[in-house]
Amino acid sequence: MAAGGDWWYLGVDLSTQQVKGMVIDDNLNVIHETNVKFDDDLPEFGTQNGVQVQSDKLTITTPVLLWVKALDLLLERMKAANLDFSKLKSLSGSGQQHGSVYWKEGANQTLKNMTADRSLHQILESSFSVKDSPVWMDSSTTEECRQLEKCAGGPQKLADITGSRAYERFTGNQIAKINKKYPEEYKKTERISLVSSFVASIFLGNYAAIDYSDGSGMNLMDIRAHEWSQQCLNACAPGLKEKLGDPLPSHSILGSISPYFVKRFGFSSECKVIAFTGDNPASLAGMRLQQGDIAVSLGTSDTVFLWIEDPRPTLQGHIFCNPVKSNAYMALICFKNGSLTRERIRDESGSVSWDGFTKAMKATSPGNDGNLGFYFDVMEITPSAIGVHRFNGQNCKVSEFSKEIEVRAVVESQALAKRAYAEKLGYKVLKGTRVLATGGASTNLDILQVLADVFNAPVYTIDTANSACLGCAYRAKHGLEAVLGQSFANSVKMAASPKLAVNPICEADKIYCPIVARYQELEKLVRNRS
Known part of the structure; x- marks a missing residue:
């Protein structure tokens, strides 16, 4: 592995078909890249192109534990490549937009008490109330979309609030379907994450907030007030605000990395986790x-x-x-x-x-x-x-x-x-x-x-072959500098034009x-x- 600057920054992108990791140094040079392809590397989950298409041809999901196991494998491959995790000053990431993860009651305690002698997959295998996560390709929520637009006063009114009219893949409509079709599972759900905040939660060892940018792709957030629209929440499911937590700015420092990663992989205990975001916003950063x-x-x-x-x-x-x-x-x-x-x-x-x-x-x-x-x-x-x-x-x-x-x-x-x-x-x-x-x-x-x-x-x-992952690494660096008033443009000004x-x-x-x-x-x- 090539030597870089004094500090390194990690970007992680969990997309539809693979999870990627990219490390940059202080000079924004890429010094390490690793990926795990779901179909090829984890065939036991039976996905095709990273997803499972259900019998109705409309419901398209991915097993949550596939993503967890993929993170295990990604980090093990980085370790096998002799990456010095202790040089990572911060990390951030992205996830395919609109996918959602449903944490079961008690899962946060499990996150907080992960023991380094077990894999993430072993630790979290019983932590989800819904085993298969709806993803962006799902188009099974037309009825829920029409209901949401009706409650908001029409499709344009909903777009005025949330930035988009109702779309089948958007998270609010997926949550409404889960609540209607699986009411017991919804009741047992302690927290709902986007794919981005789900991965951030694992690294943080605590439920991570949804960032403003990915949160605005849910048909639930007032994009001007930067808070959940109670009108939209009420139209989708009861008690939803508590299950989502409060959204945060995309450059927020969520905290230090979980002790699990310090002990198992050698991360510095001072390594910070910057809010994760969606893959499209991350691509904007990467470009x-x-x-x-x-x-x-x-x-x-x-x-x-x-x-x-x-x-x-x-x-x-x-x-x-x-x-x-x-x-x-x-x-x-x-x-x-x-x-x-x-x-x-x-x-x-x-x-x-x-x-x-x-x-x-x-x-x-x-x-x-x-x-x-x-x-x-x-x-x-x-x-x-x-x-x-x-x-x-x-x-x-x-x-x-x-x-x-x-x-x-x-x-x-x-x-x-x-x-x-x-x-x-x-x-x-x-x-x-x-x-x-x-x-x-x-x-x-x-x-x-x-x-x-x-x-x-x-x-x-x-x-921009890896623009989302590169954008995550850039955002990891900027998250630390934003506290000092540094703009994103200044943080990445040394990158190739x-x-x-x-x-x-x-x-x-x-x-x-x-x-x-x-x-x-x-x-x-x-x-x-x-």
Whole structure:
């Protein structure tokens, strides 16, 4: 293991399919990485892609003890790699958003009295009132969602309070289902954690608070007051506030690490546990977004992260509390039709490679001579629509475009959607705005050029293969420095900077600003026809 600075910081990310650990030094260099893949390393739990799909095909869960055993294995692998745990000054982490864990009565005493001669799995095997945790892929709570929106005064009112309309995967609706379907198990539940605060609780040896950022992905928290909405709690289950505990700022120091880890692995007794958060907020930290930035992940699904100061919740997208700055917010927008749609258009245009795709796009000019398309091969999330819809410059629907126009149309429409929905949530493109691009398509400079032109902002590329885990390590360091008034940006200023990929063309704003407005008007027609 390479020697680093005087102190080290640990980030732990428990995602859908694996748990990762990453250690950085004082200079923000990554000096150690380890992971445990659930399906491969723990086959006895019978998961596929980290989850178990129940017979109704809607209920999707993961055994809580799988996660516990994975932590055992992760730490043992780090120990086998001769990691010097005593050099860790602090740790933080993240968990897949929206998953929930139900601690049984008496579990906190078990956490407080863990003995170092036994594994975590052995110690905690009887500590959960619900054995299988609902995760973000679950879609079995439609009835509970409608009930919550009704109690809140409608979907927009719920979004105004919690940052999102009711979603099946969100924790409040999952808790409502547990209470209704398994009332005895709910009564026996002493504490409900998110996946993030569940892992933090293990390291702390005590129930860990839910942080503001992950807590705002539950349909339960008033995102402006930073406290649970009693109206939403009442709609979901009785006595819920006591079972959740009070949420805390995302940079909070929860306390020192449990003596269990000092004795079993050699952690320093002074090592601090910083509040854990969700994987999406942790990715924002890992990508080091700053005020005014927008991050775009161009993958199977295209995802947009935004730093927002004045949020305007809508029925599409999500507003979360910002994990690295108090009283700021982040927005997340997911577009289901991403790379697979681009690949289909590439193949149907007769191109055998991305070189042919970009050659076809270069045969047209920015703005595509007024031709505009909507490409929803599968039912889109943002907006809720399906099908391919093409419009010429006079807003008349047409059945087909030439292959060159089609190629540019799909790239422009995807970029226009990102800007249109970002602005609906309160994002403003200003001087100094940066677009940070990642994902498979971020290597295509011509696609990035369209993104730069539509946003009228330079596009930078950033390697974020492990952005959530890296963000956790950064947050571990910042949590200690935040007490001294240090900003997150200053804490991580020594990290490698993103690389400038492309600048917008000089006429970009004049070309695309009117098209954004036109896109929004035509989208209304598309939604009505879908």
